[in-house]
Amino acid sequence: MNAVHRMLTLTNFRKDTPHVLKKISVLVAAVVALAGCGSNSGSTGSDPAGGAGDSITMGFSQVGAESGWRTANTKSVQESAKSAGIELKFSDAQQKQENQIKALRSFIQQKVDVIAFSPVVESGWDTVLKEAQNAKIPVILTDRAVDSKDTSLYKTFLGSDFVEEGKKAGQWLVEEYKDESGPVNIVELQGTTGSAPANDRKAGFAEVIGADPKFKIIASQTGDFTRAKGKEVMEAFLKSNPDIDVLYAHNDDMGLGAIEAIEGAGKTPGADIKIITVDAVKDGMQALADGKINYIVECSPLLGPQLMDLAKKVVAGEQVPPRVVTEETTFTQEQAKQALPSRQY
Numbered sequence: 001m002n003a004v005h006r007m008l009t010l011t012n013f014r015k016d017t018p019h020v021l022k023k024i025s026v027l028v029a030a031v032v033a034l035a036g037c038g039s040n041s042g043s044t045g046s047d048p049a050g051g052a053g054d055s056i057t058m059g060f061s062q063v064g065a066e067s068g069w070r071t072a073n074t075k076s077v078q079e080s081a082k083s084a085g086i087e088l089k090f091s092d093a094q095q096k097q098e099n100q101i102k103a104l105r106s107f108i109q110q111k112v113d114v115i116a117f118s119p120v121v122e123s124g125w126d127t128v129l130k131e132a133q134n135a136k137i138p139v140i141l142t143d144r145a146v147d148s149k150d151t152s153l154y155k156t157f158l159g160s161d162f163v164e165e166g167k168k169a170g171q172w173l174v175e176e177y178k179d180e181s182g183p184v185n186i187v188e189l190q191g192t193t194g195s196a197p198a199n200d201r202k203a204g205f206a207e208v209i210g211a212d213p214k215f216k217i218i219a220s221q222t223g224d225f226t227r228a229k230g231k232e233v234m235e236a237f238l239k240s241n242p243d244i245d246v247l248y249a250h251n252d253d254m255g256l257g258a259i260e261a262i263e264g265a266g267k268t269p270g271a272d273i274k275i276i277t278v279d280a281v282k283d284g285m286q287a288l289a290d291g292k293i294n295y296i297v298e299c300s301p302l303l304g305p306q307l308m309d310l311a312k313k314v315v316a317g318e319q320v321p322p323r324v325v326t327e328e329t330t331f332t333q334e335q336a337k338q339a340l341p342s343r344q345y
């Protein structure tokens with residue numbers, strides 16, 4: 001028997017006695033108060049009917065908007081959050097680590113249910129990740145990794161194997177020049193200094209071509225994953241190196257900028273200078289189909305659906321694998337022509 005029912009059975013009504021009216025007003029006030037409590041209980045704690053109490057809030061810190069890959073990655077994360085019913089607090093760091101650290105601290109203050117981010121560089125995250133751990137907010141790394149020794153600071157890392165991507169680029173080059181004695185002069189446009197993709201794509205590529213001394217990296221510099229910087233650095237490479245045979249660019253955007261520089265120097269990209277890039281975004285695939293790029297190693301930006309699944313498991317306290325590697329392939333010029341019409345990004 002609830003309080004209202006108890007009160008109704010205890011009250012002896014006699015319409016003609018004034019004290020009865022007083023009792024009724026107390027009763028009405030009690031009913032309103034209980035009704036008020038009842039309606040509040042729905043908005044706190046978890047509502048078995050799956051009401052507002054069940055929704056997840058994710059704080060997501062994105063690197064920036066530096067490349068076609070990043071734009072596609074942002075779209076994938078935002079669309080997947082929407083279809084997963086996850087409330088997304090999204091922050092664009094404009095490729096600055098201090099902006100990402102500020103965003104992570106803000107998410108901690110807002111007491112989000114889970115934090116996900118793509119660390120612009122590998123180092124310098126332990127302090128803020130410890131703050132998230134102390135606040136009991138799980139963290140998921142997506143796209144890029146951190147070099148923290150304490151792997152308990154994050155639940156999982158979802159993203160590509162960048163060393164493998166670099167090796168695939170090197171393996172194509174070794175095959176392409178297997179009948180040539182060399183030297184093969186290579187210039188390299190590196191990604192953002194200190195970032196996992198730049199460090200690992202460089203290492204994987206160097207490991208494979210290092211087996212044959214005919215391959216010589218005659219210049220290597222960061223183009224910060226942008227088209228503009230890729231063009232600027234390639235112009236400098238062309239001025240100081242008359243005999244460039246190959247360009248290895250850590251992403252399509254820098255490769256596309258370099259193509260402008262190569263054409264500006266009166267040379268033919270894809271022929272005078274062979275070009276290998278990584279990503280396989282639409283503009284890169286078009287240049288590959290047009291013969292201006294010779295080979296692209298795919299790096300998928302479509303991490304959104306897997307990220308949201310991992311977030312739901314992590315928030316529910318379920319175990320998740322410490323590392324989730326994304327599936328990706330490679331493209332020759334012929335394969336690009338076949339793949340272009342159905343390319344999602």
Ligand code: GZL
Binds near residue numbers: 068143278
């Ligand atoms: C790779 C990603 C890189 C892309 C670039 O996962 O972090 O950053 O290769 C992007 O295009 O800027």
